[in-house]
Amino acid sequence: MVASKRKVKGRTPGLLSHTRSPHLVTNKSKPGLSAKTTASIIRTHHQLQKAHAQAVKSGDQAKAAEIQKQIEANGGLKKYQVASITGQSAERGGDSSRVLVDWLEELRLPGAKKGKGADDGDQSVSRCVYDLLEVGALSTTNACSQRRYLSVTRIDLNSQSPGIQQQDFMARPLPKSDDDRFDIISLSLVLNYVPDAEGRGEMLKRTCQFLRATAEDASERPTPCLFFVLPAPCLTNSRYLDRPRLARIMESLGYVLLRDKVTSKLVYQLWKWTGKPQGKPQKFAKVEVNPGPKRNNFCVVLK
Numbered sequence: 001m002v003a004s005k006r007k008v009k010g011r012t013p014g015l016l017s018h019t020r021s022p023h024l025v026t027n028k029s030k031p032g033l034s035a036k037t038t039a040s041i042i043r044t045h046h047q048l049q050k051a052h053a054q055a056v057k058s059g060d061q062a063k064a065a066e067i068q069k070q071i072e073a074n075g076g077l078k079k080y081q082v083a084s085i086t087g088q089s090a091e092r093g094g095d096s097s098r099v100l101v102d103w104l105e106e107l108r109l110p111g112a113k114k115g116k117g118a119d120d121g122d123q124s125v126s127r128c129v130y131d132l133l134e135v136g137a138l139s140t141t142n143a144c145s146q147r148r149y150l151s152v153t154r155i156d157l158n159s160q161s162p163g164i165q166q167q168d169f170m171a172r173p174l175p176k177s178d179d180d181r182f183d184i185i186s187l188s189l190v191l192n193y194v195p196d197a198e199g200r201g202e203m204l205k206r207t208c209q210f211l212r213a214t215a216e217d218a219s220e221r222p223t224p225c226l227f228f229v230l231p232a233p234c235l236t237n238s239r240y241l242d243r244p245r246l247a248r249i250m251e252s253l254g255y256v257l258l259r260d261k262v263t264s265k266l267v268y269q270l271w272k273w274t275g276k277p278q279g280k281p282q283k284f285a286k287v288e289v290n291p292g293p294k295r296n297n298f299c300v301v302l303k
């Protein structure tokens with residue numbers, strides 16, 4: 001059966017190829033880029049990245065080089081980032097770090113107060129500042145950057161501003177002491193950028209090395225914690241991953257779920273790191289958990 005144009009247009013929402021990061025505020029958007037164009041740039045970039053990772057994995061250097069050329073011909077990471085910013089609108093969710101700060105405030109992180117610089121003049125709390133590592137940062141003015149109780153270190157594979165270090169989180173030198181660790185790590189729409197399942201598992205594992213251990217007297221606090229955002233279909237419509245399986249993966253690394261929010265487009269989660277993995281170290285292979293023809297193949301493998 002040939003799918004009609006209308007059917008293609010009225011897309012199946014659960015397919016990853018139809019998602020994009022819909023939460024960046026577009027007040028500064030370039031009006032020239034239509035939603036369709038930005039979605040297409042993002043989708044193509046993800047597909048090519050994935051094909052490139054597969055070619056590298058299979059040792060096909062010629063194919064990898066060819067795909068790399070295509071990635072560059074399509075504008076590369078730079079164009080993808082522009083599309084990520086310009087293709088989004090506040091009505092579609094806005095800045096995801098608003099969810100993070102709302103949760104930190106709701107969970108009564110000591111010193112965390114609502115609003116910009118809300119701890120000004122409050123003598124009753126000694127000033128608490130928490131170190132946040134924002135991986136995959138595209139902005140220096142989002143909600144988490146506007147809280148005085150957060151000191152934000154921003155990194156991205158391609159820095160768009162002097163306030164963002166150009167750095168691959170996977171190549172960031174491992175901490176030598178707690179001075180190099182963080183209270184909070186944010187991976188907003190970053191895990192799904194990683195083109196292969198093993199790489200995603202490695203990224204999750206690596207977060208544990210960058211978080212400060214919980215002090216004995218601070219067990220009620222939400223920190224140290226990991227905030228992440230994923231396109232909803234990664235967890236709601238994947239053959240290989242759903243929320244229970246992700247929870248088992250995270251718990252095996254020592255995380256416990258504090259907050260979880262699912263919208264039609266995105267899943268937001270906040271995980272506290274206990275420093276104590278539950279049980280023996282576990283491996284998670286690529287296992288089908290949700291069979292079905294209209295599902296995507298998003299997967300996290302932990303070796």
Ligand SMILES: C[S@@+](CC[C@H](N)C(=O)[O-])C[C@H]1O[C@@H](n2cnc3c(N)ncnc32)[C@H](O)[C@@H]1O
Nearest residue numbers: 021084136156157158168169170188189190193
């Ligand atoms: C879709 S954008 C998301 C940006 C922003 N966090 C958001 O929520 O809108 C993904 C960003 O993650 C960055 N990224 C992906 N893997 C990364 C890594 N290993 N280290 C640093 N940045 C990374 C990419 O360069 C890209 O700018």
